Every structure is written in structure tokens, then in C-alpha cells.
Amino acid sequence: MGVRAPETLHEFEAVARGRLDPAHYGYFAGGAGDEVTLRANEAAFGRLALVPRVLRGAGRPRTGVTLPGGRAAMPVLVAPTAFHRLADPEGERATARAAAATGTIMIVSMAATVAVEEVAAVAPGATLWFQLYVQPDMAFTEAVVRRAEAAGCTALVVTVDSPARGLRERERHSGFHDLPAGLCCENLRDGGRVRPIVMSPEISWEHIGLLREITALPIVLKGILHPADARLALDHGAAALLVSNHGGRQLDAVPATIDVLPEIVTAVGGAVPVLLDGGIRCGTDVLKALALGAAAVAVGRPVVWGLAAGGERGAARVLELLRTEVEHALTLCGCASVRDLEPSMVRRSC
Numbered sequence: 001m002g003v004r005a006p007e008t009l010h011e012f013e014a015v016a017r018g019r020l021d022p023a024h025y026g027y028f029a030g031g032a033g034d035e036v037t038l039r040a041n042e043a044a045f046g047r048l049a050l051v052p053r054v055l056r057g058a059g060r061p062r063t064g065v066t067l068p069g070g071r072a073a074m075p076v077l078v079a080p081t082a083f084h085r086l087a088d089p090e091g092e093r094a095t096a097r098a099a100a101a102t103g104t105i106m107i108v109s110m111a112a113t114v115a116v117e118e119v120a121a122v123a124p125g126a127t128l129w130f131q132l133y134v135q136p137d138m139a140f141t142e143a144v145v146r147r148a149e150a151a152g153c154t155a156l157v158v159t160v161d162s163p164a165r166g167l168r169e170r171e172r173h174s175g176f177h178d179l180p181a182g183l184c185c186e187n188l189r190d191g192g193r194v195r196p197i198v199m200s201p202e203i204s205w206e207h208i209g210l211l212r213e214i215t216a217l218p219i220v221l222k223g224i225l226h227p228a229d230a231r232l233a234l235d236h237g238a239a240a241l242l243v244s245n246h247g248g249r250q251l252d253a254v255p256a257t258i259d260v261l262p263e264i265v266t267a268v269g270g271a272v273p274v275l276l277d278g279g280i281r282c283g284t285d286v287l288k289a290l291a292l293g294a295a296a297v298a299v300g301r302p303v304v305w306g307l308a309a310g311g312e313r314g315a316a317r318v319l320e321l322l323r324t325e326v327e328h329a330l331t332l333c334g335c336a337s338v339r340d341l342e343p344s345m346v347r348r349s350c
């Protein structure tokens with residue numbers, strides 16, 4: 001039997017599933033509650049159609065984008081996901097090298113299993129942003145921010161959809177409870193111990209104000225779904241917003257991200273870039289989000305599937321697949337760059 005290399009993101013998931021410990025697969029794949037939102041993210045893209053333009057003589061499209069935290073060669077970033085060493089022994093080192101090879105930005109999770117300094121050191125060509133859960137102990141939060149700055153991260157992505165952890169049945173049933181011995185959240189080391197990540201309902205806009213004073217890094221707020229919060233984010237000095245429902249892992253029954261994107265884009269009114277993650281599984285999904293006003297998107301699980309299927313090469317292949325699919329779809333839509341996409345090129349198909 002010939003073993004063909006995976007050629008789509010869904011094929012990468014199938015290969016990863018076969019290679020991962022079932023408990024770890026359950027952790028990566030699962031969502032919260034009945035997984036309504038998890039399914040909705042992908043399904044909502046399926047209900048949208050692209051309407052191409054013709055005869056524009058656009059030439060070979062440029063896929064690059066410029067964002068507050070730097071430039072990316074394609075409008076697809078690596079979303080922050082925890083625990084990459086469960087998928088591959090090199091963990092986040094491999095992911096960062098894959099991101100560097102594709103010329104895109106990796107958002108390093110606060111819950112990474114390799115320290116941010118080491119991720120930066122082994123992937124010198126990578127542009128890294130750091131994802132932060134604000135910890136109630138602001139002195140410790142500041143220490144983590146300083147580490148990210150010193151490691152060379154160029155933006156701070158503050159996750160705001162997690163005042164508590166989502167209730168994840170699949171994770172529980174598949175038997176994932178904790179990291180195995182030898183692995184820990186390296187960015188939470190504090191002297192001789194590793195602190196647990198606290199998801200606190202006490203975190204408020206005041207903390208975002210404090211962060212603004214602590215750091216000069218651009219702050220991206222991740223997990224905005226309500227237009228009123230998008231406006232508050234602008235008032236509090238956010239440099240960009242990331243429309244996200246945490247891949248359906250926090251509150252179940254929230255809308256698919258692509259369905260709320262237009263409202264958020266309208267509320268922001270061009271003041272800052274709006275990014276989106278959740279359910280992006282191919283190049284045309286990327287074009288749909290960009291046409292509806294996203295400046296870029298991010299992918300979470302697909303990168304983990306690449307990593308589990310083939311380490312650094314697998315993760316790089318997933319990102320390269322997306323890059324070529326985006327370039328090809330732009331060509332077929334008559335676009336010279338991502339800036340030529342506009343809302344009239346997307347319609348509901350059912």
C-alpha cells in the first residue's frame with residue numbers, strides 16, 4: 001500500500017489522529033459543551049460563497065500583509081495553542097521554525113512547553129508574538145511580559161475570553177487531565193517552581209489599562225465577539241483585535257467567528273486591524289474572511305495536526321499548503337493582492 005503524503009488540512013488531521021495518544025488527540029480536537037460552536041466555526045464558512053472578478057490583468061498576486069507587530073508573507077498566522085510537545089518532541093521549537101520557513105508570524109502560547117526565550121533562539125528568522133493570560137498577580141504578569149519583550153516578541157496578544165476555563169467533556173472522556181512528567185508550562189517558571197495558569201473572573205478593562213502602561217508592545221485583544229467590546233478595546237488602546245471564540249473551547253453556543261466578523265469590522269470602522277480565527281481549513285476560507293474585512297486570520301488545530309503528522313516539516317507543509325491555496329484563490333478571484341478583496345465578493349450560498 002502506497003502512503004500518500006497528506007494534501008489537505010483534513011488529511012493532516014486524519015494522519016495526526018492516527019499518531020497521537022487518544023487522550024492528547026481529544027485535548028487538541030475537542031471543544032466546550034456540546035461542541036456546537038466548534039462545529040459552527042467550520043460550517044459557517046461552508047455557507048459562504050466567493051464571487052470572483054474577471055479580466056483584471058492582476059498578474060501574480062502578492063500575499064503579504066503588514067500588521068502592528070510586523071509583516072507576514074501570507075495573511076495566515078499561527079494561533080497560540082498550548083502544549084506542542086504533546087504533538088512532537090521538539091514542540092514549539094519545530095512550530096517556530098516552520099513559521100519562519102513560511103515567513104509568517106507565530107503567536108507563542110503562554111502555555112507553551114518550550115520557554116519563549118528558547119523558541120526565539122532556535123528560530124531566529126521567526127516573527128513571534130506572545131499570548132498572555134493576565135494573571136491576578138500583576139507583578140508576576142509584568143515579569144512574564146518582560147520575558148516576552150526580552151525574547152524579542154513584537155506584540156502582546158491578550159486572551160480575554162477566559163475568565164474561567166471552558167467545560168470540555170471530550171477532553172475529560174478521552175482521559176486528558178494533566179501534562180505528563182517532564183513537560184510543563186515553561187513560561188510560568190518563577191524561581192524554583194512553575195506557577196499554574198490562573199483564569200480569573202476578576203480581570204477587567206483596568207488590567208488592560210495597566211498593561212498599556214507596563215509595555216510599549218502593541219496589544220492585540222483576542223476573543224472579542226461583541227461590537228460594544230470592540231469599541232471599548234479601541235478606547236483602551238488596543239492596536240488590533242482578534243475575533244475568536246477560542247476554537248469553540250470556552251463558552252459553547254457562541255456564534256461562528258466568520259458570522260460576527262462584519263459587525264466587529266463595522267464597529268471598529270477601520271481604526272485598527274481586525275483579525276479572525278476559528279474554523280479556517282483552506283485557502284478559500286482565508287479569502288472569505290479577508291473579503292469580509294479581516295486583515296489576517298490565524299489557524300490553531302491545523303498547525304498542531306501538521307506537527308503531530310510530521311514535526312517541523314509537517315507544520316511547515318500545512319502553512320505552505322495554505323499559502324499556495326491563498327495565492328491560487330487570489331489569482332482565480334482576479335486579485336493583485338489581499339487588498340483587492342471586498343465584501344461584494346462574498347455571498348451566502350444557502
Ligand SMILES: Cc1cc2nc3c(=O)[nH]c(=O)nc-3n(C[C@H](O)[C@H](O)[C@H](O)COP(=O)(O)O)c2cc1C
Nearest residue numbers: 028079080081082109159246247278279299300301
Ligand atoms: C489545543 C488548543 C490549545 C489552545 N491553547 C490556547 C492558548 O494557550 N491560548 C489562547 O489564547 N488560545 C488557545 N487556543 C485557541 C486558539 O488560539 C484559537 O483561538 C483556535 O484554535 C482557533 O480555532 P481553530 O483551531 O479552528 O483554528 C487553543 C486552541 C487549541 C485547539
Ligand SMILES: O=C(O)C(=O)c1ccccc1
Nearest residue numbers: 082083111162197246249
Ligand atoms: O486549552 C486551551 O484552549 C487553552 O487555552 C489553555 C490554557 C491554559 C493552559 C492550557 C491550555
